[in-house]
Amino acid sequence: METNGSRNRENFEVREHDVLIIGAGGAGMRAAVEAAGKGLSVGIVTKSLLGKAHTVMAEGGMAAAIGNVDPEDSWRQHFIDTMKGGKFINNWRMAEIHAKESPDRAYELEQWGALFNRTPEGKISQRPFGAHTYRRLAHVGDRTGLELIRTMQEKVLATDTKVYMETTVTKLLQDASGRVVGALAYTRENGKFIHYKAKAVVMATGGWGRIFKVTSNSWEGTGDGAILAYDIGAEMVDMEMVQFHPTGMVWPPGVRGLLVTEGVRGEGGVLKNSEGKRYMGDYDPERMELSSRDVVARANFSEVQAGRGSEHGGVYLDITHLGYEGIMQKLPTMHEQFLKLADVDIAKEPMEVFPTIHYTMGGIKVEPEHCATTVPGLFAAGECSGGLHGANRLGGNSLSDLLVFGRRAGIGAVEYVEQNTHGTDIPEADVQTEIRRVLDPMERTKSDKDESPYLLQSELQDVMMEHANLVRDEDALKEGLGKILAIKDRVPNVKVGGNRLFNPGWHTAQDIKYLVQVSELIVRCAIERKEKRGSQWRLDHDELVDEYGSINFITKKGPQGEVEIERREIPPMPGHLSELLDESAKGAKV
Template sequence: MERNGNTNGSSSHPHEVREHDVLVIGAGGAGLRAAVAATERGLSVGVVTKSLLGKAHTVMAEGGIAASLGNVDPEDGWQTHFKDTMKSGKFINNWRMAEIFAKEAPDRVYELEQWGALFNRTPEGKISQRPFGAHTYRRLCHVGDRTGLELIRTMQEKVLATDTKVYMETTVTRLFQNDEGRVVGALAYTRETGKFIHFKAKAVVMATGGWGRIFKVTSNSWEGTGDGVMLAYHAGAELVDMEMMQFHPTGMVWPPGVRGLLVTEGVRGEGGLLKNSEGDRYMGNYDEERMELSSRDVVARANYTEVKEGRGSPHGGVYLDITHLGYDKIIQKLPTMHEQFLKLADIDISKEPMEVFPTVHYTMGGIKIDPETAASNVPGLFAAGEVAGGLHGANRLGGNSLSDLLVFGRRAGEGAAEYVKSNGYSTDIPESAVEEEKKRMLDPLQKQGEGENPYHLQQELQEVMMEHANLMRTGDSLKEGLGKVLALKDRLPNMKASGSTLFNPGWHAVQDVNNLVTISEVILRTALERTERRGAQWRLDFDGPDDDLGRVNFIVKEDAQGEVGIEKRDIPPMPEHLRRLFDENQDMSGGEKTGKESQF
C-alpha cells in the first residue's frame, strides 16, 4: 500500500518518498480509467497530474465517443468501425489495436453510463448517436457538445470513490530504472513549491496526452508539452508514427487571443456547411461523396487550400455555417459552441457563420505498445491514450479518441496490475540517481550571468514548426526546419530561470522546452523519411501514397549516444478474418479513394 518515506537529500532541497504499486502519470480519461482498473485489483495507485483533477485536456473532446452501439443505425457493428478506423489511418495502424478497440468500445460506453454519465437520448430512451466525419454510420454517443467534460466528471467521481491518491499540480521529470532496465519509479516536483518527490512504484502507466504546444496555433491547452512521450523515450521506449500530427479542420481564427481554439466536428455532424468568401460550398471539389463529413485530413487540406488560393474570410479562415439549424436546435445540440463564440468572439452562431481554419489538435504517433496489455518495450512501463501510438495510423477519426482512452486506459491499468502481481522486483535505486536528477532540474536556477530565456526559445520553436512542419510539407522545408531545431537544441543547456523553486513558471518552462525541442526534432526527422502523401503526412514533393511505405511504420528510439535513431519496420500482415472484411477491390495500401478525392 501507499507509504510515505523519510525526507532525504541535501538540506537545501530535500525530497519526500512516496510508494505505490502503480503510478499513473496523467489524469485525463486514459489515466483515470487505468487507475480504476488497477485499484479494482486491490493495488495501491497514485495519480500524478501537472494540472488540477478535472482540468485534463480530455474536456476538449466535445463531439462524442465513437462506438458501434447501433442505436440509431442498427446495421452498424464492430466490423464497420474497424474498417473505418483502418481506412482513415491509411492502413499503417496496428490492426490488432484497431480490432480490440472496435470490439470493446461499446462495453466501455455502457460502463461509463452505469457509472453515471448522462448521454443524450433517442426518443426510445437509448443513448443517441450522431454522424461524424468518415464514420459510415451515426456512431458518436454524445452529451450535447460537452462529451469530454462528462467523461472526465464521471471518471473523476469513480476514482475519488477508491483509495487512489491524487497528486495535483505535480510534474514528473524522470523515470527511474533498476539495473535490469525495469521502470521502478519517478522523480517529480510540486509546481507550487518546487518540493521534490521520489515516487517508488512497481509499474508506471503513462497517460500524459499530446504535444500540440510545439505549434503556435493549437487547440491544445498549456499542458500539452509532450512530457510523457519524452520520459518514455529517455527510458528507452520505442515510439511509432511520430510524423503524424493531426490538424483539426476547424479552429477559431478570431479574435487573436483564441486563435486555434477548437470548434467541434459536431457542428459539421449536425449539418454545418463550409463556404468560402465567394459563398461557394466547396467540399464537393475535394470529396464529392462525403462533403463536410469527409475525414479530418481531407477537410483540413481543403480549408487550407481555399485560404491559400485567395478565397478566405477577412481574418484568414473559411466560413462554417450552422444558422439554418435555428436557435433552439443549436442551443439543444451545440450549447458550448454558441456560448464560446458569443463570449469570446461576440458572434451569435445562430445568426451568422463562424470563421474557422485548421489547428494542430492531436498526435497519432506516440509510445509503441502491445495491444493486449498496453505495455511498452521497457519492462514496467505502460501507456494509453494520446501518448500511445499505433491505433490511429496516419489519421484519427473524430470521436475515436474518447473510446481509445477508455479501451486502452482499462487495458493499461490491468496490464500494469498483472505485471506487478507477477513479479517481486525491488523499487530501490541508488540515492545518487535521485540526487543527480534533482541537480539537473535545479541547474537552470543556479546559472550566473546571461542565459537563454525558455519562453523565447519556445516562441522560436513554434514559429519553426508552423513554417516547416505544417499541414503541407516539402523535403527542402523539412530539412531547413530541422537545421533550425538543431540550432535551438544547441542553446538548451544555456537556459536560465531566475528566482527560486517557489511559484516559478519560468523554471517550469525550461523543462517543457527541453521536451518540445526533442519532439520537434523527432517529428521533422520522421517526416523526412516518409516520402509520400498519406493521411496527415502530406508531402507536396511527392505525387501520392507509396505502396512500399504503406507497409511500414517508422520506429524511433534513443540511441546509445542520446541521438534520434529511426528504424523502418514492416507492419505484420493482417489475418484472414480481418482481411475478409474489406472488399476485394479495396486498396489496402492506404491510397485515397478514386474520384475527386484522389488528387487530395
C-alpha cells in the same frame, strides 16, 4: 535559494505505490480505476488540478458501434472506418480491440453516472461524424469530454487511489536491469521533490500540440510522457503523424486555434469560401463536410491559399440552418464561445475557421493487448501512445481509445505487478543528480547566454508552423530540422528568476526539452516518409506510395543520444480482418 549549483543534498519525500500513473486524463484515470479495483496501491500524478486535463476539451462525442440509431452498425464497420481513416498503417490489432470494446466502455460510463443524450426509445443517442459510416458518436451536447472526465474523476475519488495534483514528473527511474521502478517529480506549489517508488508505471500524459503556435492544446500538451519514455529507450511509432483539426477559431488573435467541434459539421454545418461556394464537393463529393479530418483540413487550407479566404484568413462554417433553438440544444458551448470571445452569433452568421493542431497519432509504441511499451515495467495509453489511429484519427475515436486502452494498460500493470517481485530501490545519488538538473535553470548563476523559456518555446513554435505544417516538402523539412537542432543546443541556457514557490517560468523551463525533442522526431520521420498519406502530406511526392503502405517508422534513442530511425514492416493482417477490408474495398458494407 542559498545554493549555487553546489552538491548540497536536497531533501525529498518518498512515496510508494504498486502502480504509478502519470497523467489524469481519461486514459490515466481509467487505468487507475482498473488497478485500484484489483486492490493495488495506486498513485496518480497530474500537472494540473484533477478534472482539468485535455480530455475536457473533447466536444463531439465517443465513437462506439452500439447501433442505437443505425442498427446496421457493427464493430466490423467501425474497424474498417478506423483503418481507412488511418490509411492502413494503423496497428490492426489495436483497431480491432478498440472497435469491439468501445460499446462496453460507453455502457460502463453510463453505469458510473455519465449522462448521454437519449434516443426517443430511451437509449444512448448517436450522432454522425466525419468518416464514420454510421451515426456512431455517443454524446451529450458539445461537452462529452467534460462528462467523461467528471465521471472518471468521481469514480477515481471513490477508490483508494492517491491523487497528486499539480505535480510534475521529470524522470523515469530504472533499476540496474533497466526496468522502470518509479519516477522523480516535484510539486508545482512549492517545488518539493518526491521520489515515487512503483513496481509499474503507466504513462498517460497526452499529446504535444504545444509545439505549434496555432494549437487547440492547453499549456500541458508538451509531450512530457513521450519523451520521458523515449529517453529511457522506449520505441516510438510514426511520429510524423500529427493531426490538424479542420476547424479552429481564427479571430480574435488570442483565441486563434481554439477548437470548433466537428459536431458543427456533424449537425449539418457547411463550409463556404469567400465567394459563397460550398467547396467540399471539389475535394470529397461523396462525404462533403463529413470527410476525414485530413481531407477537410487540407481543403480549408487550400481555399485560403487560393485567395478565397475570409476576412481574417479562414473559411466560413455555417450552422445558421439549425436556428437558435437547435443550436442551444446541440451546440450550446459553441454558441457561447463565439458570442463571448468573437462577438459572433452563430445562429445568425457563419463562423470563421482555419486548421489548428489538434492531436498526435504517433507516440510511444505499445503492445496491443496490454499496452506494454518496449521498456519493462512501463505501460502507455491514450494520446501519448501510438498505433491505433495510423496516419489520421477519426473524430470520436479518441474518447473511446482512452477508455479501452486505459483499462487495458491498467490490467497490464496489475498483471505485471503480480508476476514480479522486484524491489524498487535505486541509488540515492541518481535522485540527487536529477534534482540538481531540475533546479539548475533557477539556481545557476546568471550569464549573458541566458534564454527565456517562454521565448525559446515561442521560437520553436514558429519553426514548426513554418516547416512542419499540414503540407510539407523535403527542403522545408530539412531547413526546419537545422533550426530545431540549433534551438536544442540552446536549451541548457534556459534561465529563470523567482524561487520554487509556484513558479511557471521554472515549470516552462522543464517543458522546453520535451518540445524540442519531440519536434526533432516529427521532422526526422516526416523527411523519411516520402509520400502523401493521411496527415503526412508531402507536396514533393505521390499519394499512398506502395513502399510506405506497409511500414511504420520506429524511432529510438541511440547509444550516443542520436535519433535512430527504423522502417519496420507491419505484420500481416489475419484473415478475419483482411477479409473485412477486402469486402469494404469492393463497396460492401459489413
